[in-house]
Each structure stands twice: as structure tokens, then as C-alpha cells.
Amino acid sequence: MTQTSPRRRTRAESQEANRRALLDAARALVGEDPTVRLETLAEAAGLTTGAVYSIFGSKSDLLFALLVDELGRADLVAPLLAEPELSLPQAIGHYVDTWQAAYAGDAKGQAAFELNVMLSALDDERLLEQLAEALAGDVEQLAAALEGRAVGPDDARVTGPAEAREVAEAVKAVLTGFGLRRPVSGDTSALARRSCVALAGLVADHDRAATGVLGVEAQAQPVQRA
Numbered sequence: 078m079t080q081t082s083p084r085r086r087t088r089a090e091s092q093e094a095n096r097r098a099l100l101d102a103a104r105a106l107v108g109e110d111p112t113v114r115l116e117t118l119a120e121a122a123g124l125t126t127g128a129v130y131s132i133f134g135s136k137s138d139l140l141f142a143l144l145v146d147e148l149g150r151a152d153l154v155a156p157l158l159a160e161p162e163l164s165l166p167q168a169i170g171h172y173v174d175t176w177q178a179a180y181a182g183d184a185k186g187q188a189a190f191e192l193n194v195m196l197s198a199l200d201d202e203r204l205l206e207q208l209a210e211a212l213a214g215d216v217e218q219l220a221a222a223l224e225g226r227a228v229g230p231d232d233a234r235v236t237g238p239a240e241a242r243e244v245a246e247a248v249k250a251v252l253t254g255f256g257l258r259r260p261v262s263g264d265t266s267a268l269a270r271r272s273c274v275a276l277a278g279l280v281a282d283h284d285r286a287a288t289g290v291l292g293v294e295a296q297a298q299p300v301q302r303a
Contacts, residue, residue, distance in 0.1 A: 098122040137197040148215040157222040165226040166277040184259040220245035
């Protein structure tokens with residue numbers, strides 16, 4: 078009986094495997110020490126320092142790619158897509174629970190990592206543009222999972238695209254803020270959940286704005302003339 082030898086990976090497949098190995102190594106080590114040396118990351122991935130430069134160009138690019146990889150995690154949204162019957166407040170609560178479980182590890186290390194990447198991006202216009210695209214994609218992914226949800230148990234309305242995106246943007250901002258404060262504020266997971274669920278009320282505000290209700294007070298204010 079003849080045995081077939083395993084298929085050799087293509088160059089593109091090998092490069093993707095090396096890229097994934099570096100991201101996994103960075104995810105494991107950067108949380109413990111945000112200043113970890115590039116040589117240490119390469120050794121943990123079983124690669125040379127030259128391979129890191131070949132794939133990412135620099136340590137900043139590697140850490141940035143790791144953040145983008147985290148933002149694109151489909152597993153955080155997948156549970157919502159599997160439960161379309163959840164109302165908007167329920168879906169938000171479910172998402173927050175999943176998000177907090179995924180990032181329940183070293184709060185200090187995670188915050189340091191995110192802040193370091195943000196600082197790197199602020200000094201590099203190219204990274205800043207890529208970060209903006211990644212953040213927008215992260216919001217759109219959550220918005221798609223929140224669209225078409227019943228606004229509440231006693232509200233027959235469902236969320237449209239604009240409303241879902243507005244709520245998703247707010248939820249992500251609140252979670253980011255609580256995440257960065259966690260090292261000094263302690264466990265605020267329950268408060269973060271309540272705060273995010275309360276954002277379902279933005280749908281009602283959105284409706285009032287569309288009908289001009291929110292503009293009444295502004296229209297009543299006297300115009301200040303120079």
C-alpha cells in the first residue's frame with residue numbers, strides 16, 4: 078500500500094502561518110509585558126527577527142496588527158447572530174457578557190497594550206488611518222448583529238441600519254472606556270453591562286430627532302446677535 082506524502086504548503090500559506098504564529102506569541106506575551114523585545118516575540122513564535130521585519134516591518138506594525146486582529150473577532154458577535162429573537166436590550170446585554178468573558182484576563186496588561194498601540198498610531202498617519210478603518214469595521218460588525226431587533230418587550234418597532242450603527246458605536250465606546258479604567262477602578266462589569274443596555278434608549282432618541290421633537294427646545298432659544 079503506497080502512502081501519499083503530505084502536500085507542501087505554498088509560500089503564501091507558510092507566510093500566513095508565520096504571521097499567525099507571531100500574532101499568537103504577541104497576544105500571549107504583550108499582555109504580560111507591553112515592552113517585550115522583538116527578539117523575544119520572534120523566538121516565542123519559532124521564527125527569526127528577520128522574519129518579523131519581513132512580515133510586519135516593525136514591532137509597532139506587529140502590535141497594531143494584533144489590535145486589528147482583536148477588533149475583527151467574529152466570535153464575539155456570532156452568539157447574537159444565532160439568536161435573532163433577542164430584543165435590542167437583551168442582545169446588547171448578551172454581547173457585553175461575551176465581550177467581558179473574552180477579556181477577563183489581565184486588565185492592566187490589556188489596557189497597557191491598547192494604549193501603547195494607540196500612541197504608536199497617533200505618531201504614524203498610516204497606522205492612524207488603518208486604525209480608523211479597523212474601528213469602523215468593528216462597529217459595523219456589531220451593528221449588523223443589532224439590526225432588525227425589537228426595540229423592547231413592549232415595543233413593536235425594530236432597529237433600522239442607522240439606529241443599529243448608532244447604538245453599536247456607543248456600546249463599543251462605553252466598553253473601551255470601562256476596559257481602560259478597569260486597572261484602577263476594579264471590577265465594574267455589572268455597571269458596564271447596565272450602562273450598555275441603557276443605550277438601547279438611543280433608538281427612541283433617534284426617532285424623536287427624526288420627527289423634530291428634539292429640536293423644539295433648541296428652536297425656542299433666542300438667537301444671540303453680535
